[in-house]
Each structure stands twice: as C-alpha cells, then as structure tokens.
Amino acid sequence: MRPVREVAAVTAAAVALGALLPAGAVASERREPGTGQEPGAVRERGELLSAKKLKSYTAAQVKKRLKTEGFDSEKVKYGVDTYRLVYRTVDGYGKPTKASGLLVVPRSENKRLKLVSYAHGTTNYRPDAPSTSPGDGFVQGAPLTYGTAGFATTAPDYLGLGVGPGTHPWMDVRTETTASLDMLRAAREFLPRKGRTARRDVFVTGFSQGASAALGLARELQRGKKWFRLRAVVPISGAYDIQGVLLPSMLKGKTPPKLAVAYTSYLLVSWNWKASIYDRPEEVFKQPYASRVEKYFDGSTPGEVMLQGLPDTLAELLTPRGFALLEKPSGRFAKALREEDTICRNWAPEVPVRLYYEPRDEQVDQAGSTSCHAWLKSTLRRLPATAYGGSPHLGSNLAGTAKAVRWFASF
Template sequence: MKRVSRILVVSAVSAALTAGSATAVVAQGSDAPAAAVVAPVGTQVSRGTVVSVEHLRTLTARQAAAELTGDEAGAWDTGAVRYGLDTFRIVYRTVDPYGRPTTASGLLALPRSGERRLRAVSFTHGTELFKGDVASVSAEVWDQAPALTYASAGFAAVLPDYLGMGLGPGPQAWMDVPSETTAALDMLRASRTVAARKGRELRHGVLVTGFSQGASAALGLARSLQEGADGWFRLRGVAPVSGAYAFRDAALPALLAGRTDPKASVIYTALFLVAFNRLHHLYDTPAQVFRAPYDRTIEGLLDGTHTGQEVVAGTPDSLDALLTVRGRAMLAHPAGRLAAALRVTDGVCTDWVPRAPVRLYYADGDEQAVNANTAYCHAALRAHGVDAPLVDLGTPDYGGSRHLGSQQAATAAVVRWFRTLR
C-alpha cells in the first residue's frame, strides 16, 4: 500500500512516503500457521529471555529480491542476495530507562543458507512515530529491507523495535541511548535463544549498524559489547549511518537555525522535548515550552498511537508557531538536566575508544541529519586515535529525501563491507 507523509527516521519527513498501518506481517509460504512459543507465566526470567516467538514469513531468494526491487519509492540493491530466509517476531524481557523489568519486541531474520553457525548483524532503525511502523509489525519494504538484505546475504539479521515500539508497552524513550542499548543487547540475547531452537548458533562476533536515531543506538550497543556487557557476544565491526551524534553542537543548532527541512524540524523538536521531559523533567507544563493550541495536544499526539500522517497534520509548519520563547531558549542554551542528558546522548562518539573496525556513512547535503553530526563524530574518534573512515554516499534519493536515501545506499554498502569482516 502506498504511504503518504510518514516520518521514518530521526531526521525525516517525506511527503512521498506514507501514513503507516498497524497491519501485522503474516506468514507467507510456510506450511503451517504462525505459532507463538510463550514463556510460562510466573517463571523467574532474566534480561533477554524470550516471552514469545512467532514465525512470520518464509521467502525464497527470488522473492526477497523481488520485494527489494518492488519498492515504489526506489529499488533496493539486490547484489548481495544469495539465500532465502525466515523471519520471526520476538517478544523478550528487558528493562526500562529506570532499570525496571519490561518487555520489548523485534524481528529476527535467518538465512536458508544451510550454515549452522551464523554471524549476527544488529540493525537499529531510525525514528518512527507510530508503534506499528517497525520491522516486527510492518510489511512495508522500508521497514523490511535491512532484514531482507542482511539475511539473504547469509547473516542473522537482528532488528530491535526499541522500548514502546512494536509490541512494547508505553511510550518510546526516543534518543535515550542507554535504554536503546539495553533493548538492542537483550534482543541479541533473545535472538540467540530462538536461533538455537532452530538448530542454529549465533557466533560471538556481532556486526553492528543503524540509521539516523539508530546510528546513535548502534554506537551505544557497540560500546556495550566492547565493554563486555554480555558473556557471549563481542563487537566485530560497527557502521553507523547518518546519525545525530552531536545533538547539542550540531543537530539542535541546525534545527533552530532553519538549516533542516522545516516540517521535520518541528516534529523532531516536539518529539525531543516530549520524550526528554518524560525522562528528565525539563518542564512542569507543556504550555511552558509549546504555544497554544499545541500545548494541549502535542504530548498525546506523540504517544505512539498516531500515524506519521496524523502527526504531520497536527503540528505547525514552523518552530516559531510551535515554541514559546522559553522553549526556544531551552534548546538554544541547554542547561541543568537537559545539558546532562545531552552529554549522555552525545557521548556515543566521545566517551569510548572503539577497538573494532568503524566506518561512518553519510549523504552529501543531508536535509535532516546535517553533515556536521558526522564530522563531529569523526573528529572525536580521531582525537582518540581511532581510524574511522568516512564513507560518502553521494546524493542518494528515496522518495525525495537524501536522508532516507542514505539508508538505502548504505544498506548496500555496509553489507558488502560486513562480508569482508566475517
């Protein structure tokens, strides 16, 4: 189904893409209906424990290639397609931003390669506003393409939905790198369990990538793996794409100065304030930072139950119409709790020294995640003695967006690089 006006990423509004649907992916090509395996109620479980697993689809290599090339917004590269694959929706145990037990969901795609031991690729997605616009729920090619690309190339593709997205309870903890990291790590653990039930083994070394919001999440997961957060998995390589790595010094100034797509700027600014207020208490009432009438509607509009199309329709076209003087000043000169939160968000490039190979992918003139973000990350890593090559993707286009185009172009480039690291 053609989409209209959907925000897909930390940085992306595209009127050529569409409003999401909550329609779940159904099993295709399997001999039996999708079945769930559920953990017994009341059992003592730990992080990464599988709550349920449901087989969604079986695709041949030809079917996977046809799906990738059939995207109305632009065909995906199929040069790495070798195998058919199976996809599974997993619900698993994890923790919320306060360390309390909760659940999250994600998609696992396993290649029909005949190989028993598989290298895992963790892909963390860009910003989604609607809970159903994630790979474990949505059938859209945009959401499925990374899983299809990596699995058909022979990898186990592991795609966490993040907290509050997919089948996860509550609102999403947007750009909260610590909880994105725990959700991604616990999805890897759950995927290892599910793979073992299918007679497969996920190898120790994990290849980590992510786009836009997911680029920061990928670096958070990479750091966690390198620091030994899991007894089995280790970092093998990391390839973030078009991230907002420097929220304080690059992303926010670009939004406020009008150097990004105007409508995207409005929605990301609103999402930023609402999400960070939930975790860090930046304001007492919405009216302190949002102008009327949006002060009465914006928090409800961004609760995950509204489609991108609804959010586009329910927000103004300029930051001046959205923000109060206090709201703009808060973003222009972060202090107190906000400054502390941004130090954590922006620490993905500054507070560790990767020992595994790193490549930073970006598109020239990205209209959503300005290139200053990537330059900032590259400089920070180089200051630590890390050689992190910049990979210029040129000016790719997906539905009229270079930012979205960078995910499509990078997926083809990253899978080729990852195959050299296996």
C-alpha cells in the first residue's frame, strides 16, 4: 500500500460529494480590456494577486519525475516551469475570497498555448494541494504530464487548500467550479508576463473528487459568456451518484472500512456549513471522536494523523443519528445530495466526453460511472489494470492521464 499520508491526502478522493451555492451567489463575469470585454470594468474574479516560481525542469527531469511516480512518460516533449498563482474568487456564499493553484508552462516554441484544467483528488491537509505539494508528490504528476506535452496546465488547489484562507468545502462542485474557472483567468493574465498567451480552447479533466469538479467546470464553460471555449472533457474515476451508489457502498462495507470512516467524517463535517447537519459534533459522532473530528478536517492535520486518530469502523464512529442521516438522508442534507447528483443529469455536453473508470476500483463503484454515462450520453472507457501503491483507484489516475494526454494532443 501507499504510505498513509498519500492514502489520506490523495486516495480519499473517491467519494465526490457536491454542494449547494445560494442562487445568484456567483460574482459577475470579469471583463478585461483588449479581449472584447468592456474596458474599465472592475477586476474581481480571476484577478491575479501574486505569482511565485516554484521549479524548472528539463524534459529529462520531467521524464524521470513521471517515471518515479508511475505516470506515463512517453509524451514528454518539453521542459516546464511551474508557478503558484494566487487569485481572487468567491466562497460558498458568493463572497470575495482568494485561492491558489499550480500552473505548469511548457518550454516550447509556441507562443499561443492551449489550456488544460486538471482537478485533483481529495486531500484534508492544505500543504498536499498541487501548488504546495512536496516536489515528489503524486498530485503533481498529471499537471506535469499535460505541461510537458505542450499544454499550459492549471491545477487549482480549491478553496481552503494550498495558501488560500478558510477551510475546504469538500466535494462542493459549485466552489470547485468557480475556483477552477478563476484559476484559468489568472493563468491567462499571467502568461503574457512570460511572453506567452492563452488560446481559447480548454481541455478539462480531473481525477476522483476532481472528476465531478471537471464536469462542473465543463458545464459552466458550455453555458457561454466566457472568454474560454470548451474543447473536450475527461473525468477519471469519479463518484457521480452519491445517494444511489456511494453511500450504500460505504454502509454495506464495499468500501474499505477505514476509508469509509474518513470519507463519512469529511462529508459530515464539511457539509455542515450548508446543510445544517448538526449543532454539536456529538450528535452524529461518538466520543472520543466527536471532540476532535472537526480539527482533522480544518486543513491543519496531516493525513496520517487524521487516519490514526479515527476509528476503524463506522460502528465505532457514528451515533444512531449519524447512521440515519447516511441511510435515509432528509432535509437540507438530502437536498444537497440531489443537487450534487445533477452533475451528470441536468445538461447535455456539446463537446466530446470520455468517462474513464477502473472496474477493480476499491473505492469508487463503477455503477456511478455507468449511471453518469447513461445521462450524459458520453463515451465510457474501461481503463487497463494499473495499480499505484497497491491501489487500483490511484492507478486509474496513471492510466487515465496517459490516455487523456494522447487524446487531447490529437485535437
């Protein structure tokens, strides 16, 4: 198995659980001079606040890094430079905040770069986000893959991760969408500083939690009135039917018990802000976990500490009320689940979509992908058997990224 920190910080991405954003909460579209938008407009969402160069890699160094993490290195063409961007966006209530993300820029001769937006899997620890991850982190493998193939690649940290303020609204598709879109805007503003410009075409992808985030961004881009133009979408190993597939999978023991404990804890804690799940943690969590569970998901607790501090089974974790909420969701919690499940159901993509899934996935039931496929009328693709640290779920990111970069490059 992968070291515990990687399991917590990356593989807990399996349960993609979405969120509600109050109607009308999204800030107005940012307009910039010189891009067909109104000059002199207030710069808000997507405004670049700072940019910090992180590392530079030759093509040989990129190839070595990708091989070390198990990513396919056959599409390595260019060296890359990586940057942390901090930019303006909005929070779950539509109020101004800031977020950070990783930008990978290829050292190609091309001055006008196509864009890839990559949405990462779950982490509970802010330093494990793409722009703050250690140099050998798994989470940077996919952005580097697209960058070295010639795409300017954005990988938003999401709200409350990286160097952004506050706590992370886990699996909240609305804020994942705004953070991803505004990261693209920040990258577009930054690239001219390096003598490059962004093309309008955006290829959208994401893994695990990021699969739902990718569909959220694709849906928003397709709605129009954005400078960017959606080109193709590849969600990898996503969890799209929360109430119908994923919650039953955890409750029936199909998900590894320890990970089911981590997922349900993160879900109940992080959804409390919008679904009013509990007034006091002990209403849904048993002691001694009720007194410390919120600390585990405030961004300051490393993944291995979180896993070690939680029990091994749901029976040890949840009160009768906690079980009842998951078995028969009601009220605002049920409404939030229904809203999340619309990520595949309330729109029809106008660009090619390939849904990748791993039949052996130990964390995400493939029924979620087949259900999403039926709604989206997309292309459902089975991934070849690949494991990472003993995990087919993590391995699907390796296999899916290898296929996605080739497909994107063919356009």
